[in-house]
Amino acid sequence: MAVHDPYTILSSAIRIANATERSHDERLKTLALLIAEAFGALSATFYLLDGDSRVIVRKISSAFSDICSRDCRIPGGRGIVGLCASSGKPIRQDCAGCHPDEVVTGNERTIAAFPVSCQGQSLGVLALGFAHDAPLTDDDRDMLAVVLIEAAGVMRCKRQLESVEKRIRELSFLNRINGVMLSTIELNRLIHLLLTALTSDQPPLFDRAMLFLLNERAGILQGMMGITSARQTDSDAPPEPRTKRRFPVRNVDFDSVVKATRLPLDASLNQISRAVLERTLLHVQHPDQEQPVDRTLTKQFGTSSYAVAPLVSQDRVVGAIVVDNRLTDRPLAGDDLGILHLVSGQAGMAIENSILFHRLEETNRNLQDAKERLLQEEKLAAIGRMAASIAHEIKNPLVSVGGFAGRLKRKFTPESEEWLYADVIGREVQHLEKMLSDILFFSRKTTICYTRCGINQIIEDGLATMAVPLEQREIVVDKRFASRLPTLLGDCQQLRHVFTNLISNALDVMEPQGVLTIETGLARIDGKRAVSVKVGDTGSGIAPDVRHSIFTPFFTTKEKGTGLGLAIVHRIITNHGGRIEVENRPEGGALFTVVLPTSP
Numbered sequence: 050m051a052v053h054d055p056y057t058i059l060s061s062a063i064r065i066a067n068a069t070e071r072s073h074d075e076r077l078k079t080l081a082l083l084i085a086e087a088f089g090a091l092s093a094t095f096y097l098l099d100g101d102s103r104v105i106v107r108k109i110s111s112a113f114s115d116i117c118s119r120d121c122r123i124p125g126g127r128g129i130v131g132l133c134a135s136s137g138k139p140i141r142q143d144c145a146g147c148h149p150d151e152v153v154t155g156n157e158r159t160i161a162a163f164p165v166s167c168q169g170q171s172l173g174v175l176a177l178g179f180a181h182d183a184p185l186t187d188d189d190r191d192m193l194a195v196v197l198i199e200a201a202g203v204m205r206c207k208r209q210l211e212s213v214e215k216r217i218r219e220l221s222f223l224n225r226i227n228g229v230m231l232s233t234i235e236l237n238r239l240i241h242l243l244l245t246a247l248t249s250d251q252p253p254l255f256d257r258a259m260l261f262l263l264n265e266r267a268g269i270l271q272g273m274m275g276i277t278s279a280r281q282t283d284s285d286a287p288p289e290p291r292t293k294r295r296f297p298v299r300n301v302d303f304d305s306v307v308k309a310t311r312l313p314l315d316a317s318l319n320q321i322s323r324a325v326l327e328r329t330l331l332h333v334q335h336p337d338q339e340q341p342v343d344r345t346l347t348k349q350f351g352t353s354s355y356a357v358a359p360l361v362s363q364d365r366v367v368g369a370i371v372v373d374n375r376l377t378d379r380p381l382a383g384d385d386l387g388i389l390h391l392v393s394g395q396a397g398m399a400i401e402n403s404i405l406f407h408r409l410e411e412t413n414r415n416l417q418d419a420k421e422r423l424l425q426e427e428k429l430a431a432i433g434r435m436a437a438s439i440a441h442e443i444k445n446p447l448v449s450v451g452g453f454a455g456r457l458k459r460k461f462t463p464e465s466e467e468w469l470y471a472d473v474i475g476r477e478v479q480h481l482e483k484m485l486s487d488i489l490f491f492s493r494k495t496t497i498c499y500t501r502c503g504i505n506q507i508i509e510d511g512l513a514t515m516a517v518p519l520e521q522r523e524i525v526v527d528k529r530f531a532s533r534l535p536t537l538l539g540d541c542q543q544l545r546h547v548f549t550n551l552i553s554n555a556l557d558v559m560e561p562q563g564v565l566t567i568e569t570g571l572a573r574i575d576g577k578r579a580v581s582v583k584v585g586d587t588g589s590g591i592a593p594d595v596r597h598s599i600f601t602p603f604f605t606t607k608e609k610g611t612g613l614g615l616a617i618v619h620r621i622i623t624n625h626g627g628r629i630e631v632e633n634r635p636e637g638g639a640l641f642t643v644v645l646p647t648s649p
Contacts, residue, residue: 055192058087066199073207074109074118080200081111084177087196088189092178094152095200096123096130098171100208105134105173110152121150130174133162137171141184156180163193167201172208175200219388222246222254226392230399234406240274243396247372247389248278254385256376259307259350262368262400263325268314270321270369275307278376306349319343324357325369330390331357332381351375358389360397367401432603440485447485451478497624502541504569504580504645505530511548512567515556522561529568534580537647543621544645550614551584551641557607558588558639574627577646585640590633599631625649 065079077095085093094110097118105123113119125135128148133140141161144153151160157178165173175197185193229242244258257277261270316323320339324331333339337352355373359366370393374381454474461468512519512526519526555565564587572581591599598604600619605612622629627645634640 062196062199066203076203077109078116085111090177091154094176096174098173123148123150129160130162130176133174137164139163165201167205172204236403244276253278255372256374259371270312272307272310275304321357325359328359358393362397362401497540499538501536507544508548510545514549515552525564527566531570535647539625547618547621550618555586559586563587572644574644579644579646582643586638588638591639
């Protein structure tokens, strides 16, 4: 058909294309309406090419009731407009050759597609739907070519504007990421803010984001956190404006799965480890087909395409970020992966700084604890020296008092009041002498005379020492000695003192006819062979508020205790490279567990 008034059509096209007060989509929609009317087409549709992938991604048609452009995805060479875009030549075909994303009203017989380009740059395709098979005349083609020049100018400006807006969004995003990195040094919060930035906005960069940290000692990648976007997945719901931010959610199930994931650091087992070891961003398009296939990974996170960005800081890999679009099945765009690559570089340094900061804090706390322990030890050493000096001064006259009390007892009959007084003096002198002996033992630096000791025999010697008070209180001794225990290298005399003290303490807290349980067996301490001894009683147990203090020097709950018995026990066991622990038994009473290495 011939255009009746070509000059009116041309002037209208120029006026529409230069109406800068209107959006590019509005101008293209108006041009589509003008072309459809001028050439008697049932529909006129502009298809816009993506600049990078050469795929048609947007369409604006006279058949649409609204002005907005709509998403589509027509690869080059597919359908009528795809063939036109890839060949760069006009094509006219029957509607049967249309791609599902091409616009048809249902009454067309043929579709005529024309490439739209500007300065050698392909921008898109114009498709006209006709109810007849008649081709355009030469005059029609010439007029359409002029109109398409104006449309190409609008499409080129639209692409340039979108490119600038996209760059601004990228820079804004990177600026926000930089703010996130500087806002906190706390590791978990830093990871949360980072993953939130990757899955926020509308639309988000990615639907899901996960972060793994490298444990070099264990040779694994440890899942730290997983976050999903909060975007709407209902296709019928109206789109939200880009100014309205949508914040992601920390899906509890997804986060738990990520945290429970341990990936061996082996490139032959999974693609995430491969990206970390090769220190390169990896786009895995078909997880169920890539080699190697990690069945556990695909079962946990699905088979959708994902990308892995290693977190590198000063030539050291600290972990990896894994992203995908499983919720919406959107392809991972190259530009988005470029942003991920930039973000991973900043994130690697920020996470490394956070880890180093926490290590520094821990070291500082350890130094403070060591300083406090040293100060406490200095105080205790001063107290010990003073106590030892006082004990030496007191011990000599105390011996004289005890001797005179004994002589007085011999001069009186046991029924006399004077004998009772002398007996009380003698017993109190014995108590003071024991206290002074404990103080002197605790205050002096002890040496260990190493010999081969049998732990069962040492306990038997301790029981023999306490045989009289055990019989007087009718205490039942339940011995559960393991046979063929290895001998240990230690000071038998000091170890006998340990178990005599523990038996004595158990005797003090039990009622008559109580049960003293002593069990020996094999054990390990710091990877070495060891023997263990468990001493249990049927007393009232140890109150939780004093349990942490029972090995502290001069701490006691007894009326006439020195508070040094368990402190001496603890020191002897520690000097032998062992450990002592205490707990309350479920059936009642306390249980002391001593573990001693067979060799220091």
